Amino acid sequence: MTIDLSKIPSVTRVLTEPGVVALKQRYSHDFIVDTIQDVLSSVRSNSIFQDMKTIVSKVEHQLSQKSKRTMVGAINATGVVLHTGLGRAVLSASAAHAVHEVARGHCILEIDTETGQRGSRQNHFTSLLTAFTGAESALVVNNNAAAVVLSIAALAGGKEVLISRGELVEIGGAFRIPEIIAASGAKLVEVGSTNRTRLSDFEKAITPSTGLILKCHPSNYRIVGFTEQPRVEDLVSLGAKHDIPVVNDLGSGAILDTLEFGISGTTTMSTALKSGVSAITASGDKLLGGPQCGLILGKAKVVAQMATHPLARAFRIDKLSLAALEATLREYQNMESVRNRIPTLRYLSRTIAELELLAAELELAIKEIVSQLSIGITTSESQVGGGSLPGEMLPTVCVRVSTGTSQKSANDIVYLLRMNSPAIFARVHANAVLLDPRTLECHDFATIANALSRIEME
Numbered sequence: 297m298t299i300d301l302s303k304i305p306s307v308t309r310v311l312t313e314p315g316v317v318a319l320k321q322r323y324s325h326d327f328i329v330d331t332i333q334d335v336l337s338s339v340r341s342n343s344i345f346q347d348m349k350t351i352v353s354k355v356e357h358q359l360s361q362k363s364k365r366t367m368v369g370a371i372n373a374t375g376v377v378l379h380t381g382l383g384r385a386v387l388s389a390s391a392a393h394a395v396h397e398v399a400r401g402h403c404i405l406e407i408d409t410e411t412g413q414r415g416s417r418q419n420h421f422t423s424l425l426t427a428f429t430g431a432e433s434a435l436v437v438n439n440n441a442a443a444v445v446l447s448i449a450a451l452a453g454g455k456e457v458l459i460s461r462g463e464l465v466e467i468g469g470a471f472r473i474p475e476i477i478a479a480s481g482a483k484l485v486e487v488g489s490t491n492r493t494r495l496s497d498f499e500k501a502i503t504p505s506t507g508l509i510l511k512c513h514p515s516n517y518r519i520v521g522f523t524e525q526p527r528v529e530d531l532v533s534l535g536a537k538h539d540i541p542v543v544n545d546l547g548s549g550a551i552l553d554t555l556e557f558g559i560s561g562t563t564t565m566s567t568a569l570k571s572g573v574s575a576i577t578a579s580g581d582k583l584l585g586g587p588q589c590g591l592i593l594g595k596a597k598v599v600a601q602m603a604t605h606p607l608a609r610a611f612r613i614d615k616l617s618l619a620a621l622e623a624t625l626r627e628y629q630n631m632e633s634v635r636n637r638i639p640t641l642r643y644l645s646r647t648i649a650e651l652e653l654l655a656a657e658l659e660l661a662i663k664e665i666v667s668q669l670s671i672g673i674t675t676s677e678s679q680v681g682g683g684s685l686p687g688e689m690l691p692t693v694c695v696r697v698s699t700g701t702s703q704k705s706a707n708d709i710v711y712l713l714r715m716n717s718p719a720i721f722a723r724v725h726a727n728a729v730l731l732d733p734r735t736l737e738c739h740d741f742a743t744i745a746n747a748l749s750r751i752e753m754e
């Protein structure tokens with residue numbers, strides 16, 4: 297069907313409609329005009345006639361859609377504790393409170409209350425970090441990628457950086473060690489082979505231009521079979537002999553030993569420092585359970601070298617993350633309650649017995665209002681995630697949702713859960729949607745049940 301284009305109203309005409317005039321209370325004139333233009337051009341290109349009432353309601357709907365916040369909360373039923381797409385670590389209540397407080401007013405960021413003189417924003421956590429890790433000194437930047445760039449730039453700018461071929465990692469697509477080294481103004485020297493690198497390989501690679509020996513945790517892969525890497529202690533001795541600093545990029549900055557959660561393959565920050573390295577770098581929003589930031593811990597002289605490099609200013613941590621980090625670290629001042637108060641640790645420490653209870657509770661909430669979908673309980677595995685530990689899985693108990701007498705496939709269900717408001721993320725396994733309570737809070741259960749009830753009606 298073709299329409300008479302001359303019948304399409306002008307923007308000026310639509311602007312005079314009472315329904316549109318009322319919108320001026322909420323939206324600016326230009327925003328309304330742009331939206332009217334969008335609506336009219338879609339009427340024109342679809343060649344479907346629409347009366348004024350429909351046009352006005354479309355304008356209203358589009359304005360409301362366009363002004364919705366997109367960075368909103370979501371429900372993580374994937375069981376992936378550190379889910380990069382869902383914002384990695386969930387902050388503790390005290391960290392969230394601290395962020396709120398310093399966001400809503402002025403704050404003591406870089407000022408000494410006693411003297412009124414300018415201070416350093418680093419003072420808020422230096423003593424906490426050094427106390428928990430045994431480091432001589434600490435510096436916090438924007439994220440761990442920045443911490444690595446700063447370490448290389450400050451210690452080895454214009455020089456050569458030695459790294460084992462088995463540790464040329466790529467994390468999350470954009471963090472690739474060879475590119476990070478190049479961007480830091482240093483030259484990469486690959487040492488050894490992918491699976492086997494010996495201390496003698498490092499020794500042979502040292503030249504007068506060597507500025508740094510870098511170690512990098514293979515956070516998202518594992519080399520198995522016939523493998524060998526020199527001990528960090530031996531790299532440190534070698535470095536000391538030639539006056540070359542050694543930096544260890546840990547990736548995940550744990551204070552607690554994750555073995556207690558059944559997770560192997562990580563080193564706590566204090567253990568990593570005991571090897572004698574010049575510095576370690578780590579993320580604040582992985583196993584530490586804090587905000588996005590990059591921790592640099594190590595020898596006072598080395599950390600000072602980094603702190604005074606011009607990039608330190610470019611990578612400076614912002615006041616909101618700083619508030620969250622300080623509050624997160626203060627949770628570790630009470631080692632009895634920290635596992636309960638930091639969500640990342642709480643999720644990791646959930647036992648099978650607890651997960652069984654949570655799954656049963658979620659199942660019950662769903663079964664009360666859902667009748668067509670088939671609901672049950674199944675055992676499965678949760679991932680730690682966040683590029684923190686390669687393939688590290690934790691046993692879990694999930695609620696299993698499948699087609700039942702509805703017409704919905706598992707892929708339909710998982711899609712519709714994502715389209716829910718708030719969005720609910722789950723995983724599909726063997727033709728069913730699995731809801732993993734490991735990463736859920738009890739107050740999510742009713743929301744999930746309601747969403748499933750709407751989905752089976754659709």
Ligand SMILES: *Cc1c(COP(=O)(O)O)cnc(C)c1O
Pocket residue numbers: 439440441442444467471512513514515545546547548578579580589590682683684
């Ligand atoms: C995660 C990770 C990074 C990047 O840290 P961000 O805080 O995301 O910048 C760097 N190195 C390793 C080994 C990592 O695991």
